[in-house]
Amino acid sequence: MNSDRLHRLGSEEIRSGEAVTTRRVARALHAGGPEVIEVAEEELAPLKSGEALVRVEAVGLNHVESLVRSGTYPIRFPFPYGVGVEGAGVVLAVGPEVTLPVGTRVCWTGVPGSCATAVIAQAAMLVPLPDPLTFEDGASLAHAGLTAGGLARHWPLSEGSAAVVWGAAGAVGRLLVATLAERGVEVIGIASGGERLEAVRAAGAALAVDRSAEDVQAAVRAFTGGRGAAAVFDPVGTETYKLSLSLLARRGCLINYGQLSGDLPSVDMKELMTAGSVFVTKYGPGGVEGPSDMAGLIAEAVKLAAKRPLTSGVAGRFALDRAADAYRALDSGAHGKVLVIPGGTAL
Structure with a gap:
């Protein structure tokens, strides 16, 4: 011993x-x-x-x-x-x-x-x-x-599917980008500024989008051939909620795991239908x-x-x-x- x-x-x-x-x-x-x-x-x-x-x-x-x-x-x-x-x-x-x-x-x-x-x-x-x-x-x-690993398995994503990660240069964001990329997911990482975008690419993102200088919706739609992403991981909350919905492909899922800009608004079921019969879920300790x-x-x-x-x-x-x-x-x-x-x- x-x-x-x-x-x-x-x-x-x-x-x-x-x-x-x-x-x-x-x-x-x-x-x-x-x-x-x-x-x-x-x-x-x-x-x-x-x-x-x-x-x-x-x-x-x-x-x-x-x-x-x-x-x-x-x-x-x-x-x-x-x-x-x-x-x-x-x-x-x-x-x-x-x-x-x-x-x-x-x-x-x-x-x-x-x-x-x-x-x-x-x-x-x-x-x-x-x-x-x-x-x-x-x-x-x-x-x-722990958070990134739980998020990465929260919604089924197949190899080659696209996923958007807000706050991709942050602690959870970088690990989430790396975890998804390791599984063959095409990750679109959203961040602000040159060095932070480089960090997102280094983590394994297929595309890094500067939210302070680019049209996020246009960039995601262009990268996915107009289809949108199978999943959007969003820790921001109120500020990005509607934009996140617009980034989803049909039957895609918005996974919220934070409220940096405030709690999510009450979900309008008709809004989910018109966005492409999409899903919204809240990730937490129960995951x-x-x-x-x-x-x-x-x-x-x-x-x-x-x-x-x-x-x-x-x-x-x-x-x-x-x-x-x-x-x-x-x-x-x-x-x-x-x-x-x-x-x-x-x-």
């Missing part, structure tokens, strides 16, 4: 490479903005069967966390709770029934309280991080990869079935990212004590991933 030490907790065997009994964690005390976040020290619970203790090296922040903290999101946690759900780090110890070796570099999402020096997670949710990728890469890929499914989708994203550049860059790195400032940067609309580095170099 290499040099791992053996520890016993009651009658259960715990494999451990480093003794850690407490952690520092950023917590939201009550509903509100970043000002409700404080950092505190707390005891770590004993490992149960199927669990692993991980030293957190990098934490990735996501916009949905601000919605949860504000109390406006359907999914809610009882206050106070540990913030952060996504990260990357090193396995320090594992409980019974866990085969993951101590010392494995891993990434994850969906683990509340990840904005901390250490976290206890179901081992089934931890995805090994290959050497070409850094901890920052892992903390930038996991949540976006994933349990820890092993989550890990499989993240692993697919990690595999793709090891082959080509798919992360959207880092907008800022913050020490754990400045977790509230990190969430302020996130809420300000920073371009790129906002990271918290619990024990390393950060602002």
Whole structure:
């Protein structure tokens, strides 16, 4: 078993490479903005069967966390709770029934309280991080990869069919473009600006459209020979809803997975009929079935990212004590991933 030490907790065997009994964690005390976040020290619970203790090296922040903290999101946690759900780090110890070796570099999402020096997670949710990728890469890929993987299978797309991806230069967008392209889908990526369009092409898009300078509808229709796309993936919401409908081929599907410009309007069934008997669906957490499914989708994203550049860059790195400032940067609309580095170099 290499040099791992053996520890016993009651009658259960715990494999451990480093003794850690407490952690520092950023917590939201009550509903509100970043000002409700404080950092505190707390005891770590004993490992149960199927669990692993991980030293957190990098934490990735996501916009949905601000919605949860504000109390406006359907999914809610009882206050106070540990913030952060996504990260990357090193396995320090594992409980019974866990085969993951101590010392494995891993990434994850969906683990509340990840904005901390250490976290206890179901081992089934931890995805090994290959050497070409850094901890920052892992903390930038996991949540976006889970979303992109779930979206890519949400509507059946055959090889050679066309799909439109709004926000294609963003974290989810790049991974979604790459995932669809890997499956033979002709991806039309929509973004703004030269460098972002280059990133969309590098991710595997067959066509990159500059929404700030081009007629998106004309570009999509021209590329598809006038037919339109079999699917449109849209995180924007109100601002792009009608345009997205116009980009669809007959019996195509608009998959909304965000509301950056506001919630979608009430669906007019006649409008769907006249657009070509199209479909509209809302993608959310229900698109994933349990820890092993989550890990499989993240692993697919990690595999793709090891082959080509798919992360959207880092907008800022913050020490754990400045977790509230990190969430302020996130809420300000920073371009790129906002990271918290619990024990390393950060602002």
